[in-house]
Amino acid sequence: MADNTLKADVDVEKHAATKDDLENLSYVRESSSALGSDASSDELRLKKAEELEARLASGNAREEEYRIEGGHDISVKILSTRDDYDLPILTFRTIFLGLGFSAFGSVLAQLYYFKPQTLTVSQGFLIIMIYFCGIFMDKCIPRWGPLKWINPGPFNIKEHATILIMASTASGSATAIQVISVQDLFYNNQMNAAVAIFTLLSSQLIGYSFAGLLQEALVYPSVCFWPTIITSANMFQALHFDGGLGSKRTKMFWGVFAAIFLWEIFPQWIFPLLTGVSIFCLIDHSHATIRNIFGGASNNEGMGLLALCFDWNLLGSSCLYTPLWTQLNEDIGICLTYILMSAVYYGNIWHGKDFPFMSQDLFDSNGTVYNQTLILTDGKFDAAKYDEVGPAWFAATNTLSLITNNLAMGATAVHVFLFYWKDIKPFWMALNPWNKSTFIVHDEHYTAMKRYDKIPRWWFIGLLVLAYAIAQVTDYTGDSHFPWWALTITLMLSLFFTTVYCTTAALLGFQQFSGQLDGFYQMIASYMVPGDPVANMYAALYGSQPTVQGMNLLGDLKIGQYIKIPPKVNFFAQVVGCIVGALLNYVMMLSIIDSQRAALLTVAGTRLWSGQNAQSYNSNAVAWGALGREMFSPGKTYYIVPIALAIGAALPIPGYVLHRLYPKNDIFANLNTGMITQYACYLSVGINTSVNMGMVLGIASQWWFRRRHPRWFAKYNYIVAGALDGGTQVISFILNLAVFGAVGSEHYFPNWWGNDFKYSADRCLAPS
Secondary structure (H helix, E strand, C coil): CCCCCCHHHHHHHHCCCCCCCCCCEEEEECCHHHHHHHHHHHHHHHHHHHHHHHHHHHCCCCHHHHCCCCHHHHHHHHCCCCCCCCCCCCCHHHHHHHHHHHHHHHHHHHHHHCCCCCCCCCHHHHHHHHHHHHHHHHHHCCCCCCHHHHCCCCCCHHHHHHHHHHHHHHCCCCHHHHHHHHHHHHCCCCCCHHHHHHHHHHHHHHHHHHHHHHHHHHCCCCCCCCHHHHHHHHHHHHHHHCCHHHCHHHHHHHHHHHHHHHHCHHHHHHCHHHHCECHHHHHCCCCHHHHHHHCCCCCCCCCCCCCECCCHHHHCCHHHHCCHHHHHHHHHHHHHHHHHHHHHHHCCHHHHHHCCCCCCCEECCCCCECCHHHHEECCEECHHHHHHHCCCEECHHHHHHHHHHHHHHHHHHHHHHHHCHHHHHHHHHHCCCCCCEEEEECCHHHHHHCCCCCCCHHHHHHHHHHHHHHHHHHHHHCCCCCCHHHHHHHHHHHHHHHHHHHHHHHHHCCCCCHHHHHHHHHHHHHHHCCCCHHHHHHHHHHHHHHHHHHHHHHHHHHHHHHHCCCHHHHHHHHHHHHHHHHHHHHHHHHHHHHHHHHHHHCCCCCCCCCCHHHHHHHHHHHHHHHHHHHHHCCCCCCCHHHHHHHHHHHCHHHHHHHHHHCCCCHHHHHCCHHHHHHCCCCCCCCCCCCHHHHHHHHHHHHHHHHHHCHHHHHHHHHHHHHHHHHHHHHHHHHHHHHCECCCCCECCCCCECCECCCCCCCCCCCCC
16 A cells, blocks of 8 residues: 555564564574573563663653554553562462452353353453452551461552463353253263363363463464453553552543443443444334344344444454454455345245244254254164154354354464464474474563473473373263264364464454354264264364363463463463362352253243253254254255365465465455454354444554554553453443342333333344
C-alpha cells in the first residue's frame, strides 16, 4: 500500500524484526565464545528495554517510541520487564488463597455443568477477586509475632499471579467428567473411584506434558507473545506496579470497571434488546426469513447480519488485543458465512428446508428429533434396528459447519508448517536426542528469567510416560472399550494438533477450534472402533483435552515469564491446581448424580438442575460412534465431511507459492486459509449479534488507535480491555447467582417493549 498504513500490521502477524533488533530465534553450534557473545547481547537488550520503559512511563518518550510494530514491541512496551527478585512467592497467603480459589473454581464449574444456566469462571474474574482477597489479608492481618508468617508483607504481583495460575488450572469441569458422568447416567457404569480420578488426572497431565515439551519453542521467544494473555499480564502490572490508586492507568482501570459493572445490568437483565439491535427485526418480527438472516440475539436464532450489540458480555475484549491481520482473516470468513449458510439452506442442499435453519440435533427424515436410543443394543450400534428406524439427518447449516471445521483443520496444519516452520523448529529438533545445536532465545523477559532454574526436560518426559501408562490402565479397568493402539494413535494425533494450534495461539492469538476437535476425533474413532459410543467418547477425551489443556497451560507459562515467576513455582502451581480441580470435580459430580439422578435424566430437567450438557455429549457420541459409518462413509449423505480434511490441506499451498514469489506483498504474507475457513460457518450456532460491532472495534483498536494514537494505545488499550472484561464478569457472576436461576429460581425483569417475552431479545420472530 502506498502509505504503508498496514505495514505495521503485517509485522504483528509475521513479527519481522526492526533494524536495531537481533533475530528472535537462531541456532548456533555450542561454543563458549558464541554463547558468551549472545549473553552479553541479551543483557544489553534488557538494559535498553528498561530504559525505554522508564521513558514511556514518565511520558518523556518520543511519539515514535510508543508505536507498536510487532509482537516484540508489545512484550516490551506494553509489559514491564521488571523483576523484584526478593519478593516472597510461596507464602501462606499464596497457598491459602491458591487452594481456596482452586476449590471455589472447580466446585463452581462442576456445579454449573449440571445447571440450566451455565456459568464459567473466567480469568479476569479470578484476577479481580484474588486481588481483593489478597489486599484484605494484607491490610487486616497484623505483622507482629507469629502472624508475620501469615502476613509477611504487602500482597505482591508474584503471589497474585501464582494464585491465579493455580486457580485457573482448577477452574473448569474437566472433559473426563463428561465421560464419567455419561457412563454413570446412560450406561449404568459407575466407575471405580480410583479409576475415575486417575482418568481425570491422566487426561489433563498429558496436556501439561505436551505444554512442557513445547515451551522452548512457544513460550521463551518474544515472537510468541500470546496475544490472548497480554490483557491479563497488563492487569497484574497495572494493579501492582502503577503506584496505587493515584496513577492515571489505575484510575482509568477502576473507572472503566465501575462503568461497565453498572451498564451490564441493562443489556443482561433490564433491557435485553441492547444485546442485538436489528432495524429489520424492529420493522418485521413475523417472518422466519428476516429472523434467519438479521436476527441473532437468542441462541440458534439467526446470523445477525447488520445487527448492533451493546453487551460487553457477548463482545469480549478479543477485538481489542487480537492482531489486526488475524481479525481481518476472521472477518473474511464471517462474510463468507452469510453467503454459504444462506446458500445451503435456501438452496435446499441436504434437504435443508426440511429441518431448522440452525440446530445441532439429529433429525428423522420427517423433521422430528432422531431417537438415537432405538438403534442401540447393549450400548452399541444395531444394524437391524437402524434399518427399521431409518437414516439420520443434520440441519444443513450444521453440516456446513462440520465441513468448514475439517477444512480449517487441514488448512491450519499445513499453513503452520509452511509459514511458521522456523518458529516451531526448536520443538522438533529437541525431540532428536542426538541434536547438537543449542537453542538461543533473544527476548528481554526470558533474559530476566535466566536467574531462575529451568525445569529439566526429563520432568515433562517422565510426566508424559507416567500419564500415558495411567491412561492405558484406566482405559481397560474403566470399561472404555478403547483399545491400546487406538489410544496411542489418538495421542499422537493430539500432540500434532496441539503443536499446530498452540503455534497459532502463540503467534496470532487464534484459538477458535474447541468444537471441531471433538468432532474430528469422534469421526476418526468411528472407523477405529465402529458402532461404540463409549469408545467414541474416550477418543474425544484423549484427543481434544490435551490440546485444550496444553494451550491453557502454555498461556500460564507465558504469564509466568511476563511476571517473572520461577519456572519450578509455576510447575508446582499448575500441578496442584490440576490435582485439586480433578478431585473436587469428581466429588461434586458424585454428589449431584446421587441426589439428582432423576432430574438429570429428564429432557427438561428442573428449575435448579439439568442434564443438558451430559445429554448433549452422549448424543454426539451416539451420533458419531453409532452412526459415523452410516453417515460419512463413501456414498453416504455426508461423505464430503471427512474429504474436507484433504481439501483443506491443499488450500494454503497456492498462497504460500505466491508468498515466495512475491515476499513483500502484504496479502500473500498474511492471508490465512485456516482462519478463513474456520470462520466460514462461524454463525451456525449461538448468539451472533456481536460480530459486526467486534469487527468495527477491532479495526478501531488495532489499526486506528495503534497507528494514529500510539501513545494512548500503548498506555491504555490493554488496561481498558481488562477493565471491561473484569467489570462485566463480576456483574455477570452476581446476576447469575441473584436473578438468572443459578442457585434458585429465575427472576425475569417485568415484560416491556425492550424485554418482550413474545419475541427473541432483538424482537425477531422467536425460533421454533
